[in-house]
Amino acid sequence: GENVEQHPSTLSVQEGDSAVIKCTYSDSASNYFPWYKQELGKGPQLIIDIRSNVGEKKDQRIAVTLNKTAKHFSLHITETQPEDSAVYFCAAGTSGTYKYIFGTGTRLKVLA
């Protein structure tokens, strides 16, 4: 079946450094790619998303890149802060359907 692979499963960075999380999807029809941040005791929060008609999108310290040919998309967090520590999930979806295929999550720890 369709799936999304997410790497790494855990990531530790020093405060101020950058963090990169990568996802690969299998369904070539996917054209919507959201990223969610889940803090302890909370539900996933949508932090940024990208549609297949663009290759990159940026919002302050976070950015997402998409390579449709390779079926890769990545989340980039610059100047990391302790409050960035959380589990991050990628997902792939298709216009015309509500079904997202989620990755297994990356636990990011930002060390002060």
Place this chain on the structure above:
Amino acid sequence: ETGVTQTPRHLVMGMTNKKSLKCEQHLGHNAMYWYKQSAKKPLELMFVYSLEERVENNSVPSRFSPECPNSSHLFLHLHTLQPEDSALYLCASSHKLAGGPGAEQFFGPGTRLTVL
């Protein structure tokens, strides 16, 4: 209250109990979802409602029974659960069901369910 709320936040139940999870969205959305989140597994979509009509039952066992009385409220009725049903149950909502802007899903905080 704003966003998507869920009650209770924690629930412990025996296998013979009957309980219900409640979700309420204050966003004026038309679609609501139930997901199951288990450790080290991708989120699993369970049920989808659009304008109070169920549009998806993702091969979920009958011991889980959803109810959507109106577009703001969603329930998940539980009975004779198994220990492997222990998980975080997440509710989500979106303005529309699918296709482009407006279909983004917003999640509640979840109910942590433990089945003994």
